[in-house]
Amino acid sequence: MKRLLLLLFWLVCCSPFSSGTPHTDSDFQSFEAEFLAQLWKAYPTWASSVGYHLYDSLLPAPNDANREKELSFCSRMLSELKQYNPSDLSSSERVNYYIIENQLLYLKWNIEELKEYQWNPALYNVSGVFAEMLSNNYSSIDIRLSNFMLRLDKVPAYYEAAKQSIYNPTLAHTQLAIEQNEGGLTVFTTDLNNAIEQSSLSKNEIIILRNKSQRAVNAIEAYVNWLKKLDNPNPRSNKLGEVLYEQKFKFELQSKFTAKEIFNKAMQQKMATHKKMYEITASLWPKYFGGKIPERRLQAVRMLIDTLSSRHVSANDFQACIERQIPKLTRFIKKKNLIILDPTKPLIVRREPDYMAGVAGASISAPGPYDKSGNTYYNVGSLDGWSIEKSESYLREYNNYVLQILNIHEAIPGHYTQLVHANANPSLIKSIFGNNTMIEGWAVYAERMMLENGYDIDTANKGEASPEMWLMYYKWHLRSICNTILDYGVHTGKMTKEAAMELLMKQAFQEKTEALGKWNRVNVTQTQLCCYFTGFTEIFEFREEYKSLMKDAFHLKKFHEDFLGKGSAPVKYTRQLMLEQKNR
Ligand code: ZN
Ligand code: ZN
Numbered sequence: 248m249k250r251l252l253l254l255l256f257w258l259v260c261c262s263p264f265s266s267g268t269p270h271t272d273s274d275f276q277s278f279e280a281e282f283l284a285q286l287w288k289a290y291p292t293w294a295s296s297v298g299y300h301l302y303d304s305l306l307p308a309p310n311d312a313n314r315e316k317e318l319s320f321c322s323r324m325l326s327e328l329k330q331y332n333p334s335d336l337s338s339s340e341r342v343n344y345y346i347i348e349n350q351l352l353y354l355k356w357n358i359e360e361l362k363e364y365q366w367n368p369a370l371y372n373v374s375g376v377f378a379e380m381l382s383n384n385y386s387s388i389d390i391r392l393s394n395f396m397l398r399l400d401k402v403p404a405y406y407e408a409a410k411q412s413i414y415n416p417t418l419a420h421t422q423l424a425i426e427q428n429e430g431g432l433t434v435f436t437t438d439l440n441n442a443i444e445q446s447s448l449s450k451n452e453i454i455i456l457r458n459k460s461q462r463a464v465n466a467i468e469a470y471v472n473w474l475k476k477l478d479n480p481n482p483r484s485n486k487l488g489e490v491l492y493e494q495k496f497k498f499e500l501q502s503k504f505t506a507k508e509i510f511n512k513a514m515q516q517k518m519a520t521h522k523k524m525y526e527i528t529a530s531l532w533p534k535y536f537g538g539k540i541p542e543r544r545l546q547a548v549r550m551l552i553d554t555l556s557s558r559h560v561s562a563n564d565f566q567a568c569i570e571r572q573i574p575k576l577t578r579f580i581k582k583k584n585l586i587i588l589d590p591t592k593p594l595i596v597r598r599e600p601d602y603m604a605g606v607a608g609a610s611i612s613a614p615g616p617y618d619k620s621g622n623t624y625y626n627v628g629s630l631d632g633w634s635i636e637k638s639e640s641y642l643r644e645y646n647n648y649v650l651q652i653l654n655i656h657e658a659i660p661g662h663y664t665q666l667v668h669a670n671a672n673p674s675l676i677k678s679i680f681g682n683n684t685m686i687e688g689w690a691v692y693a694e695r696m697m698l699e700n701g702y703d704i705d706t707a708n709k710g711e712a713s714p715e716m717w718l719m720y721y722k723w724h725l726r727s728i729c730n731t732i733l734d735y736g737v738h739t740g741k742m743t744k745e746a747a748m749e750l751l752m753k754q755a756f757q758e759k760t761e762a763l764g765k766w767n768r769v770n771v772t773q774t775q776l777c778c779y780f781t782g783f784t785e786i787f788e789f790r791e792e793y794k795s796l797m798k799d800a801f802h803l804k805k806f807h808e809d810f811l812g813k814g815s816a817p818v819k820y821t822r823q824l825m826l827e828q829k830n831r
Pocket of ligand 2: 656657
């Protein structure tokens with residue numbers, strides 16, 4: 248009798264979902280390792296970009312046969328994944344399960360539904376992966392150049408396959424492909440020559456390398472010319488439309504919200520932010536202008552923003568000023584006990600290297616998932632050679648107030664601090680498939696959190712950020728909010744260029760060049776512009792939720808440590824894990 252009961256119990260528990268005993272975490276970790284090994288084999292250039300260099304000599308031609316191979320890789324891995332039951336796994340491994348599942352479904356969806364390989368000619372560009380081989384010192388220059396040479400052989404076939412794959416491309420992506428492929432040519436001339444000088448290649452090897460690189464340059468130029476002359480009477484629209492947009496948003500952002508929900512929240516936040524900005528402006532009006540405040544509220548706000556923007560550093564002092572601010576931020580965080588900063592992982596401020604020049608004013612270069620011990624750099628764009636007008640406009644944009652917020656966002660306690668914490672998490676899956684919404688959301692959250700705790704230009708202030716600082720913060724924050732409104736409006740609705748410029752210039756107080764840049768970006772990307780506001784909203788709302796659950800036991804620093812310690816996983820999963828831990 249007892250035996251029969253046990254047998255029945257076994258049948259109920261273990262079928263039909265799994266055969267035999269439930270899988271353990273270590274079973275699943277072996278699957279993860281196997282999955283990654285197969286992934287890098289299937290996607291060798293992606294592998295190089297994350298610092299996995301076993302396949303550096305490969306460059307698959309992006310043709311139908313290769314896409315079939317990718318699809319069968321995804322299907323095979325999905326069915327292997329389904330052997331595991333997420334509820335058998337520990338909470339951290341369960342999150343990895345969902346991250347892998349999302350990634351595989353996303354890759355499949357891209358080929359089968361989105362069909363980006365047909366309409367986006369800018370997908371085809373080899374310069375980035377070759378540039379990385381020259382600039383990143385992961386192994387000796389001779390080894391890197393020998394893989395460089397083997398990979399170069401495959402460039403002509405690569406671009407032939409690209410031409411075969413393209414069908415009715417969008418005009419915006421065609422233009423982008425022309426510009427980016429032309430821009431990348433210096434990798435095979437100037438950059439390669441610099442690398443050759445540092446190498447110990449023989450004269451003969453250098454001649455062979457130069458010939459091969461000339462063939463690659465010819466292939467790229469032929470592709471560019473082909474695109475310029477392309478007969479394309481029915482170009483596809485570069486607007487995704489609501490259905491594809493919602494799907495891409497789901498895969499890309501992995502948010503608990505839909506795109507539509509986030510759009511509605513952004514619209515609300517825009518109104519609320521305008522209201523706060525007007526209240527601050529009204530309270531500061533006597534101090535700066537006196538007399539009667541203009542009737543048109545946004546105009547009054549703009550006048551005060553313009554006045555405050557004249558407080559800025561000089562072009563020559565731009566980098567030095569950023570360097571001076573980093574220790575100030577660190578001191579403030581320690582004094583207020585906001586988060587742990589690891590002094591053994593210093594942040595190196597440097598002038599932006601040439602190969603990334605002209606992209607962004609400031610950015611973080613962090614070591615990849617396979618090279619966690621590398622240095623972290625804060626790249627600061629130089630204003631050398633800029634016209635007086637251009638640099639004045641840039642310096643007004645990054646005035647004394649906004650420059651602080653930029654440093655919070657990029658460095659401390661924004662991207663850099665988050666990356667140090669994420670690198671301490673042993674999960675490769677979470678760092679390779681780092682969720683951009685969480686990463687950008689954290690940096691945007693950090694801006695707000697620092698001001699809430701009283702950060703200001705003048706750290707000698709009485710513990711509260713000044714109204715001027717808040718006003719400029721809100722102006723900066725409107726950028727995230729309006730990025731979302733713009734992206735959703737353009738891709739799912741009928742937002743015209745005129746309406747977009749009105750939104751960005753009048754309602755978000757941006758300069759014309761900045762607004763035009765954003766318009767160009769929204770025309771060649773989809774959903775990425777939403778990640779800032781979406782991530783911020785999820786983190787901020789979760790913190791408030793957690794605070795009200797924990798009541799007196801809530802500690803901001805503890806919350807930040809727990810949150811960042813989960814790695815760069817989607818916020819909805821980290822929330823789940825923290826709520827589970829709290830209930831334990
Ligand atoms: Zn000025
Ligand atoms: Zn960022």
